[in-house]
Amino acid sequence: MEESAENILMEEHRVDQFRALIFLALEKEAYHRVKIDWWLEEVKLLIQPWWEIDSHNVKHMVNVKPMRSVKEDQRSVRNILGLSEIEDWPNIQMSVMDMIIWNCRGAGNARFRRTLRDLVSLHNPDMLILMETKVELHTMGMFFNNLGYTASTHVDPIGRSGGIWLLWNPCQANVRVHDATSQMITATISRQDYPDWVISAVYASLNIIMREELWNGLEDIAQNIQESWLVAGDFNDYSSFAEKRSFQVNINQSTSQSQHRSQKFMDRINSCNLIDLGCVGPRLTWTNNRKGWANTMVRLDQALCNTEWRTLFPEGYVRNLPRTYSDHSPLLLHTQGKIKLNTDDSTRRSGGGGGFGGVFRDERGSWINGFYGKLEICTSLEAEL
Known part of the structure; x- marks a missing residue:
């Protein structure tokens, strides 16, 4: 866990090895590195207040934003694949039907x-x-x-x-x-x-x-x-x-x-x-x-x-x-695996924390890389959208 330049105090309550509840002061930003075995991602957390109209209580919403632009991510992937800036992306055909x-x-x-x-x-x-x-x-x-x-x-x-x-x-x-x-x-x-x-x-x-x-x-x-x-x-x-x-x-x-x-x-x-x-x-x-x-x-x-x-x-x-x-x-029926959305904690009136994941394979079906990420509080429909 890394704090911003202002050294904002962060209180962490560990739920289990995969989840943590983080409490920050309102309208403050912090940086949090998310490590998932074979992947390291840095995201920016912005804590914002919002009103729940029914009960008139103040709650907090966490916005998660990537720290890198799409172009930076593409440049990183090109380095991994050994592609120059002018080379086309590989056309990987999958045996999917x-x-x-x-x-x-x-x-x-x-x-x-x-x-x-x-x-x-x-x-x-x-x-x-x-x-x-x-x-x-x-x-x-x-x-x-x-x-x-x-x-x-x-x-x-x-x-x-x-x-x-x-x-x-x-x-x-x-x-x-x-x-x-x-x-x-x-x-x-x-x-x-x-x-x-x-x-x-x-x-x-x-x-x-x-x-x-x-x-x-x-x-x-x-x-x-x-x-x-x-x-x-x-x-x-x-x-x-x-x-x-x-x-x-x-x-x-x-x-x-x-x-x-x-x-x-x-x-x-x-x-x-x-x-x-x-x-x-x-x-x-x-x-x-x-x-x-x-x-x-x-x-x-x-x-x-x-x-x-x-x-x-x-x-x-x-x-x-x-x-x-x-x-x-x-x-x-999918002949090939798809991105898995996990919204088990979500209900119709009470959104839960969602997640997603999947794998990349080459034209022979061999594993290249995998990915996993968490979504903010959302319903199943919001997760699919």
């Missing part, structure tokens, strides 16, 4: 279009996998083309039931379809200079017999596949009681029957040598939209992969997005 996987429960209305347009604008996925569309793809006109998804393959619904659409940006990837049924589309994804991998987009039927046919097909693929393989979508099943929350007693299904169903689902996953990718965000992806004690929530949507896919994308993960238009959460 993001996709949204979503049981949208109907695509033929303005609200769906508005919601999907917002999702694409916010997350910029390279591929869309939409299930239970309830309308044929041709009825969407130029909607997806205008979003940048000019290539597609699809299985249209039968009447108002089902439907699986794969749409992608051909500038980002080439997709070759091998098989398409009412419950699954399997395709190979190719990108220049990167290994091919296989995706099976799943929309499992509510009918038990048809769901067995789906898993028989997945087991056939598992027995013969050599490539990295991802299986993702709505499985209409769950693997344990931890993946279901319900206050209702189903008179048609006993506890033993529910356990048998969950165990059978897990046995099917294991027989295909698949791994659950897990998720961040709201874990239970489907709700019956009923209120109070009548509400049921289940994790029906997920992504599974074989060991080859996990080895190819060791930092790949799934982020469950909030439900809006549909009763299913959209899944945002």
Whole structure:
């Protein structure tokens, strides 16, 4: 800890090895060096008073400002990379491909279009996998083309039931379809200079017999596949009681029957040598939209992969997005790690201290450097902005 030239007295209360509460006189500045293992950063702390209107109490806000300009930081990075002032920054290509996987429960209305347009604008996925569309793809006109998804393959619904659409940006990837049924589309994804991998987009039927046919097909693929393989979508099943929350007693299904169903689902996953990718965000992806004690929530949507896919994308993960238009959460799948925002101490009305971090890798995926930083008191939305 370093003080300013005026030798301002600073009182430090250590919370733990990572956090400290610092008290300064009002309107005074101090310099504080932040060291995080492999990184040393100097920031300027300015303590400012502000009024809390509700209680008319004076509180203090800490503004954290970098001590160096952007140009100075760029000059420092150039020195690390051995670049002169006139050389261009290296163009590091990452094997990243993001996709949204979503049981949208109907695509033929303005609200769906508005919601999907917002999702694409916010997350910029390279591929869309939409299930239970309830309308044929041709009825969407130029909607997806205008979003940048000019290539597609699809299985249209039968009447108002089902439907699986794969749409992608051909500038980002080439997709070759091998098989398409009412419950699954399997395709190979190719990108220049990167290994091919296989995706099976799943929309499992509510009918038990048809769901067995789906898993028989997945087991056939598992027995013969050599490539990295991802299986993702709505499985209409769950693997344990931890993946279901319900206050209702189903008179048609006993506890033993529910356990048998969950165990059978897990046995099917294991027989295909698949791994659950897990998720961040709201874990239970489907709700019956009923209120109070009548509400049921289940994790029906997920992504599974074989060991080859996990080895190819060791930092790949799934982020469950909030439900809006549909009763299913959209899944945002990242094949490459992203910046992690930590706002665990934040609530809707009471902001908490946030943090962020991430890593830099070269074109081979080797670690170059890492970074971590803390945000001021903020909400989750403010942290993402």
